[in-house]
Amino acid sequence: MKISKDTYQKITIKLKINGEIVETDIHVSDLLLNVLRDKLGLTGAKPGCLNGDCGACTVIMNQKPMKSCLLLAIEAIREEITTIEGLLNSTIQKEFVNHFAFQCGYCTPGFVMVSHALLMNDPNPDKKTVIEWLSSNICRCTGYQEIEKALYSVIKGGNACGLKPKNTVKSNGAKKTDETGRLN
Amino acid sequence: MISFDFEYYRPKSIKEATDLYQNLASRGGKPIYYSGGTEIITLGRLNRVYTDAVIDIKSIPETQTWGFHNNELITGSALPLSIFNEKNYFPLLAETAREIADYTSRIKITIGGNICGQIFYREGILPFLLTDSDVLIAGSKGVKRKPLKEVFDQKLMLEREEFLVQLATKKIYMEMPFLSVKKRQQWKTGYPLLTVASLKKDGFLRFAFSGVCPFPFRSEQMETVLNSRTQPYEERALASFDYLPQPILNDIEGSNEYRLFVLKNTIVDFLKKFEGDENK
Numbered sequence: 176m177k178i179s180k181d182t183y184q185k186i187t188i189k190l191k192i193n194g195e196i197v198e199t200d201i202h203v204s205d206l207l208l209n210v211l212r213d214k215l216g217l218t219g220a221k222p223g224c225l226n227g228d229c230g231a232c233t234v235i236m237n238q239k240p241m242k243s244c245l246l247l248a249i250e251a252i253r254e255e256i257t258t259i260e261g262l263l264n265s266t267i268q269k270e271f272v273n274h275f276a277f278q279c280g281y282c283t284p285g286f287v288m289v290s291h292a293l294l295m296n297d298p299n300p301d302k303k304t305v306i307e308w309l310s311s312n313i314c315r316c317t318g319y320q321e322i323e324k325a326l327y328s329v330i331k332g333g334n335a336c337g338l339k340p341k342n343t344v345k346s347n348g349a350k351k352t353d354e355t356g357r358l359n
Numbered sequence: 360m361i362s363f364d365f366e367y368y369r370p371k372s373i374k375e376a377t378d379l380y381q382n383l384a385s386r387g388g389k390p391i392y393y394s395g396g397t398e399i400i401t402l403g404r405l406n407r408v409y410t411d412a413v414i415d416i417k418s419i420p421e422t423q424t425w426g427f428h429n430n431e432l433i434t435g436s437a438l439p440l441s442i443f444n445e446k447n448y449f450p451l452l453a454e455t456a457r458e459i460a461d462y463t464s465r466i467k468i469t470i471g472g473n474i475c476g477q478i479f480y481r482e483g484i485l486p487f488l489l490t491d492s493d494v495l496i497a498g499s500k501g502v503k504r505k506p507l508k509e510v511f512d513q514k515l516m517l518e519r520e521e522f523l524v525q526l527a528t529k530k531i532y533m534e535m536p537f538l539s540v541k542k543r544q545q546w547k548t549g550y551p552l553l554t555v556a557s558l559k560k561d562g563f564l565r566f567a568f569s570g571v572c573p574f575p576f577r578s579e580q581m582e583t584v585l586n587s588r589t590q591p592y593e594e595r596a597l598a599s600f601d602y603l604p605q606p607i608l609n610d611i612e613g614s615n616e617y618r619l620f621v622l623k624n625t626i627v628d629f630l631k632k633f634e635g636d637e638n639k
């Protein structure tokens with residue numbers, strides 16, 4: 176199956192992001208991170224190392240955390256993507272605020288996403304699992320303690336995250352459709 | 360951002376993939392097999408990898424196999440490293456894989472990509488080197504099955520149009536005692552200094568190493584020395600160094616002397632764990 180029509184020409188794809196189908200033009204070699212930020216106006220995923228090391232670009236794909244700098248946008252067709260904009264007013268977001276789990280805030284969307292993904296997969300993770308998942312991300316300001324506290328407070332609250340994303344911020348710069356995210 | 364563009368193909372069968380490769384290459388193209396894609400993306404961004412067409416093998420069913428068949432465990436090459444802990448059929452592989460990169464990256468990095476990548480470490484190969492596994496390789500003439508030992512010398516020796524489809528490991532190896540330890544200089548998820556994996560078969564210890572030389576390896580000569588039970592552990596470890604392949608890595612993660620120091624201590628720890636305290 177050949178997906179690109181002509182080499183180096185843009186192609187139109189549909190992506191399912193925060194429950195919404197969006198259509199956008201991409202180059203095949205475009206990273207999901209760049210498409211989210213530059214084409215869809217979803218700037219919550221942050222470019223950091225662009226090397227898979229820092230986790231600032233983390234999104235959730237099919238309930239698993241995914242570094243969007245390690246993923247071609249074309250690989251995300253037919254997958255369910257959640258970005259930080261999709262977690263507006265979620266419990267995990269509130270607990271990050273309540274516990275001051277950030278300073279400059281650059282790493283925060285990535286930490287919120289990886290924490291949320293962990294709770295989706297395991298609402299009551301043990302300490303080893305928490306450390307294993309959070310070690311995917313780097314924060315250069317905090318001592319990580321506040322981030323762990325925010326996560327544990329959600330776990331203790333037993334409301335594994337108020338998982339339903341509310342009031343999602345809609346992406347812009349993209350054509351929306353009501354179909355599934357299939358190639359044209 | 361990757362500065363160059365390429366075509367993207369997602370074949371659904373082995374034949375479709377190898378035919379595609381040949382067609383593209385015969386037209387003067389530079390196709391490349393794409394599995395997790397993390398190395399192609401990160402090195403592509405730095406212009407250290409170039410391709411004009413990627414052939415994504417993740418939709419080929421054989422590359423996604425993970426389970427037992429006729430007393431063998433079949434490991435599909437496009438399986439993400441994270442799956443080995445989620446469904447732990449092969450404890451040595453699970454233990455080694457969970458030390459590669461970080462949890463989120465392991466959801467994208469695949470075992471085949473790790474084995475066939477450019478990186479020195481390629482720790483994913485160690486469990487297969489220790490367990491006399493076979494590899495199934497697809498090429499223009501179909502799929503061939505070979506003992507890993509015959510086709511792995513510093514790297515998996517593939518023809519240009521070939522790709523790794525699966526690894527096959529006898530079930531009996533899943534129950535054997537093993538150890539796998541990764542030593543890092545920095546952080547819990549930093550790049551490795553070195554990794555040592557060992558498996559005890561019929562009372563004999565096998566050893567495989569990554570991060571010691573610019574390639575992973577198993578050395579039967581080192582194993583003979585390390586199993587000479589009349590010698591103290593430290594002497595055995597040092598004597599085995601006579602058979603280390605060269606060169607010893609000497610880079611930002613650690614000098615060659617430091618690596619050998621850490622290697623000696625790690626081997627001694629392994630011998631203690633397998634054979635008990637020397638003073639007893």
Ligand SMILES: Cc1cc2nc3c(=O)[nH]c(=O)nc-3n(C[C@H](O)[C@H](O)[C@H](O)COP(=O)(O)OP(=O)(O)OC[C@H]3O[C@@H](n4cnc5c(N)ncnc54)[C@H](O)[C@@H]3O)c2cc1C
Nearest residue numbers: 227394395396397398399460469471472475476480481523
């Ligand atoms: C954040 C991060 C941390 C890392 N840490 C470690 C670490 O601790 N230890 C370690 O060993 N590595 C580590 N790596 C490196 C990683 O394991 C390798 O770069 C690996 O190649 C990535 O696998 P992939 O599936 O994404 O490969 P891809 O990018 O898909 O492919 C890599 C290369 O292998 C070839 N290839 C892929 N699959 C096949 C196949 N089935 N048959 C033939 N050729 C194939 C491709 O053509 C390409 O040349 C890390 C990488 C990242 C991003």
Ligand code: FES
Nearest residue numbers: 223224225230244
């Ligand atoms: S920007 Fe993706 S991991 Fe750092």
Ligand code: FES
Nearest residue numbers: 278280314315316
């Ligand atoms: S709050 Fe600044 S990097 Fe984490």
